Amino acid sequence: MPFGMPQTVSYMKKTTYPKPKLSLDWKATKYTALPxxxxxxxxxxxxxxxxxxxxxxxxxxxxxxxxxxxFSNYKRVLEPLYLKIVLRSLWLAVYTTGICLxxxxxxxxxxxxxxxxxxxxxxxxxxxxxxxxxxxxxxALKLVLGESGIINHLLLELNILxxxxxxxxxxxxxxxxxxxxxxxxxxLPLFVSLEKLDYTLLDAAYDLGANKRQVITKILxxxxxxxxxxxxxxxxxxxxGEFVIPDLLGGSQTMFVGNLITETFLKTRDWPFGSAxxxxxxxxxxxAFMFVLHRVSAATENVQDINxxxxxxxEHTYV
Amino acid sequence: xxQSTLSVNIHMFDLKKIYTAVILLLLxxxxxxxxxxxxxxxxxxxxxxxxxxxxPQLMLVLKNSIIIAFWTMIFSTVLGTLTAIGLYKKNxxxxxxFESLIHLPLVLPExxxxxxxxxxxxxxxxxxxxxxxVLAHTTFSVSYVILILRARFKNMDPLQEEAAADLGATxxxxxxxxxxxxxxxxxVSGALxxxxxxFDDFLITFFTAGVGSDTLPVQIYSMMxxxxxxxxxxxxxxxxxxxxxAVLMLFRLRSEKI
Amino acid sequence: MKNKIFCISLLLxxxxxxxxxxxxxxxxxxxxxxxxxxxxxxxxQMIQAFEKKTNSKVIINYxxxxxELLAKLQAGAxxxxxxxxxxxxxxxxxxxxxxxxxxxxxxxxLKKLIPRASKPDYDPLHEYTIPYAWGTTGIAIxxxxxxxxxxxxxxxxxxxxxxxxxxxxxDAPAVVGAALKYLGYSYxxxxxxxxxxxxxxxxxxxxLLKAYTIEHDSFLVTGEVALAHIYSGDSLQIRKKNPHIxxxxxxxxxxxxxxxxxIPKGAASPDLAKEFIRFTLDTKMALLQTQHLFFSPVVDIxxxxxxxELFSNPGIFPSDYxxxxxxxxSDDPKRIDLIQKIWIxxxxx
Numbered sequence: 005m006p007f008g009m010p011q012t013v014s015y016m017k018k019t020t021y022p023k024p025k026l027s028l029d030w031k032a033t034k035y036t037a038l039p040x041x042x043x044x045x046x047x048x049x050x051x052x053x054x055x056x057x058x059x060x061x062x063x064x065x066x067x068x069x070x071x072x073x074x075f076s077n078y079k080r081v082l083e084p085l086y087l088k089i090v091l092r093s094l095w096l097a098v099y100t101t102g103i104c105l106x107x108x109x110x111x112x113x114x115x116x117x118x119x120x121x122x123x124x125x126x127x128x129x130x131x132x133x134x135x136x137x138x139x140x141x142x143x144a145l146k147l148v149l150g151e152s153g154i155i156n157h158l159l160l161e162l163n164i165l166x167x168x169x170x171x172x173x174x175x176x177x178x179x180x181x182x183x184x185x186x187x188x189x190x191x192l193p194l195f196v197s198l199e200k201l202d203y204t205l206l207d208a209a210y211d212l213g214a215n216k217r218q219v220i221t222k223i224l225x226x227x228x229x230x231x232x233x234x235x236x237x238x239x240x241x242x243x244x245g246e247f248v249i250p251d252l253l254g255g256s257q258t259m260f261v262g263n264l265i266t267e268t269f270l271k272t273r274d275w276p277f278g279s280a281x282x283x284x285x286x287x288x289x290x291x292a293f294m295f296v297l298h299r300v301s302a303a304t305e306n307v308q309d310i311n312x313x314x315x316x317x318x319e320h321t322y323v
Numbered sequence: 324x325x326q327s328t329l330s331v332n333i334h335m336f337d338l339k340k341i342y343t344a345v346i347l348l349l350l351x352x353x354x355x356x357x358x359x360x361x362x363x364x365x366x367x368x369x370x371x372x373x374x375x376x377x378x379p380q381l382m383l384v385l386k387n388s389i390i391i392a393f394w395t396m397i398f399s400t401v402l403g404t405l406t407a408i409g410l411y412k413k414n415x416x417x418x419x420x421f422e423s424l425i426h427l428p429l430v431l432p433e434x435x436x437x438x439x440x441x442x443x444x445x446x447x448x449x450x451x452x453x454x455x456x457v458l459a460h461t462t463f464s465v466s467y468v469i470l471i472l473r474a475r476f477k478n479m480d481p482l483q484e485e486a487a488a489d490l491g492a493t494x495x496x497x498x499x500x501x502x503x504x505x506x507x508x509x510x511v512s513g514a515l516x517x518x519x520x521x522f523d524d525f526l527i528t529f530f531t532a533g534v535g536s537d538t539l540p541v542q543i544y545s546m547m548x549x550x551x552x553x554x555x556x557x558x559x560x561x562x563x564x565x566x567x568x569a570v571l572m573l574f575r576l577r578s579e580k581i
Numbered sequence: 582m583k584n585k586i587f588c589i590s591l592l593l594x595x596x597x598x599x600x601x602x603x604x605x606x607x608x609x610x611x612x613x614x615x616x617x618x619x620x621x622x623x624x625x626q627m628i629q630a631f632e633k634k635t636n637s638k639v640i641i642n643y644x645x646x647x648x649e650l651l652a653k654l655q656a657g658a659x660x661x662x663x664x665x666x667x668x669x670x671x672x673x674x675x676x677x678x679x680x681x682x683x684x685x686x687x688x689x690x691l692k693k694l695i696p697r698a699s700k701p702d703y704d705p706l707h708e709y710t711i712p713y714a715w716g717t718t719g720i721a722i723x724x725x726x727x728x729x730x731x732x733x734x735x736x737x738x739x740x741x742x743x744x745x746x747x748x749x750x751x752d753a754p755a756v757v758g759a760a761l762k763y764l765g766y767s768y769x770x771x772x773x774x775x776x777x778x779x780x781x782x783x784x785x786x787x788x789l790l791k792a793y794t795i796e797h798d799s800f801l802v803t804g805e806v807a808l809a810h811i812y813s814g815d816s817l818q819i820r821k822k823n824p825h826i827x828x829x830x831x832x833x834x835x836x837x838x839x840x841x842x843x844i845p846k847g848a849a850s851p852d853l854a855k856e857f858i859r860f861t862l863d864t865k866m867a868l869l870q871t872q873h874l875f876f877s878p879v880v881d882i883x884x885x886x887x888x889x890e891l892f893s894n895p896g897i898f899p900s901d902y903x904x905x906x907x908x909x910x911s912d913d914p915k916r917i918d919l920i921q922k923i924w925i926x927x928x929x930x
Contacts (some may be wrong), residue, residue, distance in 0.1 A: 036407025037421075040402050040465060044424050047462040047555065051439035054432075054446065065914045066673045067655055089929045114339040126343070128574055133350050136566045139524040139540040140559045143547060144353035147360060151805050154356050170745065172387055173792045219461050245432030248525065255792030256751060259928035262434050267928075269438055271648040271753070272921040273655060279442075282435045293430045445657040452660070511589075534615055534660030535640060536772075548645055549620045550798045 052286070058078070058279035067167035067273030077280035086264070090284070093261040097244040100182040100234050104190040107183070108235065112194035113224075117203070134188035142252050145184055146172060149253075173255030181253040182243055189242075197231020237296040247295045261285055292323040354563060361556035372561075375390055375554035383535070384542040385558070386521050391538060395460040395521035400514040402461065403468025404506070411470075411476040425470070428463035436463065437530035444531065451533030459531045460521040467520065469512035473507035512573065519569055590716050594663075612637035615654075617644060617845075617855055618665040618867060621818060625906045631860050636765050639855055646752055659847035662854040668839040669754070669912040671703040671710055681844045681851060682856075690862035690880065698879035703912060704796030710841035711858050714876035716813040717899065717907060718836045720753050721797070725825040726807040734763035734831045737808050738782060743759050744789045749810040751793040753924040754910055754917070755836060760812060762833045762906070769911040773919065780923045784930060801826060811913040812838070817896045818833065828896040834906025839879075871897060 062074040082087065115126045133141065148154045149171040156168035171177055203225070209219045225232075247262025259267070265285065268278035362368040376383050410417040417425075428436065440459045441451075447456055483505070487497045525540040532541060539562065546555055612635065612879070616623070628639050641662065644650045647670045653734045655663070655677060659729050663735060666674060674680045678827045686707065692698075698712040722731050724869050725886050726746070750754050760769045760779040770776070797815060800806045809816075816828040842858045844851050867878040868885050877897050892898050 035409065036405040040406030040409070040469070041421070043402060043426075043462070043465065044427075047440065047443075047458060048427060051443035053436075054442055055435070055439045056447075058442065066676050067651070068497065069771070084348070085926055085929060092929075098536050110339065110342055112344050124574065126347075128570055129347055129351075131573075132567055132570050135356065135519055135523065135570055136354070137525070137543075137562055139525050139543045139547075140357075141353070141564055143543060143555070143559060144357040146547070148353045150355050150799070152799075152803050160801065184353075187346075203581075231570075235491065241430060241432060245434050248544070255794070256786070257790070257792060257928070259925065262432075263437070263928070264925065265434055267925065270652040272925075273648070273652050275442070277373075278438070282438060285432055286435050289430060289432055294478075301921075383640075441656055448657070450659050451657060506843075515591075532657055534617075534642060545643055546644075548794075548796060549643060550796050 013099045055279045055282055058276050059283050061276045063276050066249055067275070069275050074276065077258075077277050080277060081280050081284055086281070089259055089264050090261055092258070093244050093246075094288075096178070096182065096246070096260060097240045099179070100186055100243045101190075101240045103183050104186050104239050105232065105236060108187060108190040108194055109181050109232075111192050112198050112231075115191075115195050116198035123199075130188050130191050130195075134192065139248070141185060142181060142249060145181055146253060147179060151181065172253055173257070175258065176253065177253040177255075178258070181249040182246065185249060186239045186243055188313045189238045193234040193238060194228070194231045196279070197228050197234070199229055226303075230300045233296045233303065237293060240292055244289065245285055325484070328563070339378070346574045357556060358560050361553070361560045364553055370418045370555045371557040374490075375557040375561075378554055381542070381554060381558055384401075384537050384539045386490060386535055387453060388538040388540075391456050391460065391528075392518045394453075394457045394522040395464055396518040398457065399464035399468050399517040400510060403513055403517075404510055406465070407469045407472035407476065411473050425466050425517040428466045433463075433526040437527040440527070450530060451532075453536045455533060456528050457521075458525050460517075460524060463527070464517035464520050467516050471513045471516065472506065472509050475506055479505060480508075485579060499577050515569060516574055519566070523530045523566075583781060587604065587639055593703045602815075612853050614850055614857060615660055615662045615848075616641045616665075617650065617661040617663065619643065619840075621815070621874060622665065624870055626873065627866050627869055628771065630866070630869075631857060635853065635856055637850075639857075643741065645908040648753075654845055654906045659845075660849060661845050661856055662848040663849050664712070664843055664845050665713060665840050667809050667910070668701060668703050669910040669917075671843070672912040673914070674843065675704075679846055680806075681846055681848065682708050683711070684783065686711075686822055688859055688862065689750065690859065690864075692860070693864060695807045695879060695881055697837075698839065702909075704841075706788065710843045711862065712879040713842045713861055714814070714841050714870065714879060715837060715839045717830060717896075717904075718750070718759070718812055718838065719816070719831055720829045721801055721809045721811040721819065721826050722829055723801065723804060723823070723825050724805045724827050726804070727868075730831050731808075731829050734759055734833050734835075735808060738763055738786050740808075741789060743807055745791050746805070746807040746836060747790050747809070748792050748794050748806050748814075749799075750788075751795050753920050754914055755810065756927075757923055758792070758836050759831075760786075762831070765833065768834070768836055768908040769913070771913055771916040771919070775881065776923060778920050779844070780926060782924065783927050787930065798822070813896050814876045817894070819881070820865055830895070830899055830903050830907075832906070834908065837909050838905045839905065839909060893905075 024068065025108045058069060059077055060073055062070040062072045062076075080170055111130075111296055115123055115130075118126070118253070145152070149199075150156070150166045151170070151172070153172075156165075159165045162166060171180065206219055209223050213220070221223065245262045245265075246260060247266050250256065250258055250260050261281065265278055265281050268274050268281060272278075361371055365371050367373075374562065410421065437459070439461070440455075444455050482500055484497055487501045488494075490532060492500065498579060511575075522538075524538075525544065528538045528541050529544070532538065537545075539558065543559070546552065609810065611782060614637055616639060618641065623641070630643075631637070632639055640666070646666050650664060651670060651673060652667060653784070654661075654674070664680075671680075691707065691711075694712065697715065701712065704710045720731065720734070720737060720845075724734075727736075736743075737749065749759075756777055760782045761770050761775065762768055764775075764778055764782065766775050766779075770779075791800060794800060795812075795815075796875055797809055797811065797819055801809045801811075804823070818827065819826050836867065842861065844854045848854055862868075862880055864880050864882050864885060867880045868882045868888055870876055870893075871878050871882065871891055872887065875894075875897055882891075
């Protein structure tokens, strides 16, 4: 340690005390991580490897798995029929992520900049739907959007409409459902990132003559990029593999990757093909994750650079 | 004249407040509607609640959900705490491959995890039941516990431990009287989180549940596909209530953290 | 700190309470029968009568399609005592070694099986299965919304004025079968060219549909849809909830399904399951089922009090003339594969 080290006075006899054993220096702690490692290996890695293995095998007549090497599953995955489903799921994920980002950002910004008490209240109010069982959330949404649901009930009673609106069992239902479900997932990382922001930088920008638009696009958004990326990842990856919402709110009319995989495993019972699809899904999710990780670390470096240039004396010039 | 963000806020203040209020209204409206609906349609407001509690199937799945969540909490908290202690002592960084391993359940789509575990259990000839669900839930809960503890470790001041050792405490005493109390809020947060995650989980349970070990979310999903009964509304509102209580408990814990 | 300990101990106490309830229940009823079947499949009266007679408890688990049943069993779900597969599934179950042989059954009740149900193709000696109920697949219409004679599949395939007011079953073989029948082919067609035509028809039909569903409460009963592809039993049950609903057997023909009871491998109480099977063959029980659930019975219930009015219901006892174009589904795996492929394509447009 560079500072604070007391200088040994020459007349003091140097007694060597035994080096104090810190609790976490125990030899035992070297091995406490081992059970966790074994668990991950056994219940995570091996099952995934088996799925990967299955993707190279063949399907038997009644849905059994034949142990013959077969690469046709991957060729099948790239067929236009299935590719269309994958692209559609991609589009759903992009749409959900985009809209959630747009809607969540102003909310997260407000939460980040308000006083402590409101912040806590708003945080609790956002976390509650986030933690409520997602099936129950979808069920509640279906009650509201259904043809005999509350919205249509009100509109028909008040004679605003003669025919009920078709808000569910179609693409619109899926769209609304996805956003309703994934909105809190976007708000929380955004909030965490926006809260840590140094807002004096915004003040500095205004002082230097920037207008509101420039401040937002050149300072606020770049600084909140790590949070934005994390939020997008939390929404994009699960919504890409979603199957429940298209099932319950879409009248099971359209097939997305999640539906396809479930159907392949549970109805068609083509485990090898389903495994190939799952492998593809994992690959794309990993790619998204790696991409975000790379960009977040790059963006975080920028933020750190900016913070590093902060001159400590400046703080005194502000009253 | 300094155009501070503060004055901008005052101009935009009302707009932001309105926006927030509208969003929260939209978010809570379906839940509110669900609660209102659960009290209607029967002779007394609590009719459906009483019926729900007397329906053996609903009670069975509720019991399953609680038991599974409880054991998941125990397993993942113990496993996660041990792993975090082994990895993050003295604020060292864990090896990259281990970090990726910990993050894997969070990044993997749940559907793939559920199916992979199903295939694995079938391979091992493990009977699907409550145990298989607990094993599956623990696998992804552990990651959350580890990450929460890691954040806590980052804030730990190693000098505290050295001070205790200087004062003559044995390693065990140091751990028990200094480190463990410091970690406790994080451990409890992790336990609470893993309980909630397990209780709420649908997708992974859907694939790994066996005969008679369905959980509440799986049951509600089946009922939504087969036909909704009003008792479901009552049960859903009860789950809602428990979630709210859990969140409030978590917030009280956070404010108690030093 | 105190709060945390309090909360945790509360949680433990709660779990203990729920655990105790479990052990309290088991001594009184040692025998449990795990049933795996469709919804609304066994009338509560029959279940209660069985529970009383054998001092056991019956727990019902639901599946929504034959494929789901097969998939769950294949995935190793052990613990069901009794399953209800349709006829075309039996070959697969036998090949995959998923069901138990029933052994020697010298039951006099078996002599009362109607000709349609005794000695079926998939299990002529009743080694593995006993029939439980049969029925047809047809169209349910809401009389309040449709005027005119409805007697053909054309009403679901070719009437654009009902756009958004039609549902089809979420059952791939049934939907594809309906298309094949409407086009004039056999229900058990297996030529790929013919399937291509059926696929085109179904793709053309899709925009007219509200949903693919086997659940009718939120569509047909509420009046949201006017036409529904439906199983005969469900349709007749729904009349109790909405008296405007009528069941139509299409003139081009459709499917006769035969549901059977079988004991899966790994059943915990196979003897109790056998008792249950025998119980369903009792003519009095069959009459009860038919009265409440409107399934067509597999045993001869003529002469029993209360059976007369059932015989005049064409939904339960369609005449042979009406049924001349109706077939039972075959269990050819190639055909099933083709059906699945069409289904996926249909869902993905």
